[in-house]
Amino acid sequence: MAINNVDALYINELFLSIQGESSRAGLPCGFIRFAGCNLRCVWCDTAYAFEGGKEMSPDEILKVVTQWHIPLVEITGGEPLLQFGCTPLAELLLEKGHTLLIETNGTLPIDVLPEGAIRIMDIKCPDSGMSDKIYWPNIELLNCRDEVKFVLASRGDYEWARDVIHRYTLEKRCAAVLLSAVTGDLDAARLAAWMLEDQLEARLQLQLHKIIWSSDQRGV
Numbered sequence: 001m002a003i004n005n006v007d008a009l010y011i012n013e014l015f016l017s018i019q020g021e022s023s024r025a026g027l028p029c030g031f032i033r034f035a036g037c038n039l040r041c042v043w044c045d046t047a048y049a050f051e052g053g054k055e056m057s058p059d060e061i062l063k064v065v066t067q068w069h070i071p072l073v074e075i076t077g078g079e080p081l082l083q084f085g086c087t088p089l090a091e092l093l094l095e096k097g098h099t100l101l102i103e104t105n106g107t108l109p110i111d112v113l114p115e116g117a118i119r120i121m122d123i124k125c126p127d128s129g130m131s132d133k134i135y136w137p138n139i140e141l142l143n144c145r146d147e148v149k150f151v152l153a154s155r156g157d158y159e160w161a162r163d164v165i166h167r168y169t170l171e172k173r174c175a176a177v178l179l180s181a182v183t184g185d186l187d188a189a190r191l192a193a194w195m196l197e198d199q200l201e202a203r204l205q206l207q208l209h210k211i212i213w214s215s216d217q218r219g220v
């Protein structure tokens with residue numbers, strides 16, 4: 001499934017929006033969404049990125065990004081690390097002075113990414129159906145600029161995430177520990193109450209783009 005051509009990337013969409021998640025939530029951000037994913041999370045909201053994609057070279061992508069005149073850029077998916085061209089594109093964007101976020105599902109080694117990129121590793125909780133696919137050595141590679149994210153669908157997911165956070169002292173080692181509730185499965189108020197009860201050093205994140213726009217709108 002990996003695509004090892006570094007000169008051609010398969011891109012689902014390029015768009016400018018407000019960053020909806022992470023510690024940069026609320027900032028204008030340019031998004032590069034890669035096509036293709038090696039997982040099938042039960043609650044996935046980007047299944048439209050599983051297949052296809054428009055073939056583009058790193059220079060063609062850079063041309064679009066440059067026209068946005070926005071310092072913050074995020075590479076997301078799908079799963080970007082399935083395409084070997086992700087690394088040279090990331091290097092190009094960093095060379096141009098962008099603050100670069102790369103969101104990955106954490107199933108492939110993240111040390112292929114250049115220093116300077118801020119990695120947001122989505123650690124798949126049991127209710128996603130994909131937690132057995134996590135590549136755990138990635139946890140040791142995270143640094144104080146990186147962020148980790150847990151998407152929670154239940155109390156069981158919350159307790160699992162809380163244990164992982166404590167076991168790997170993620171709240172001390174990473175720039176942010178982000179907890180999101182799956183819409184329709186877990187109420188954010190309940191999640192907030194659990195976090196307060198446990199004095200968990202994590203950040204509750206609401207998906208800002210789904211509050212501003214409709215939850216199924218694309219390109220936002």
Ligand code: SF4
Nearest residue numbers: 037039041044078105
């Ligand atoms: S990793 Fe992301 S894109 Fe892939 S199935 Fe899970 S939620 Fe969807």
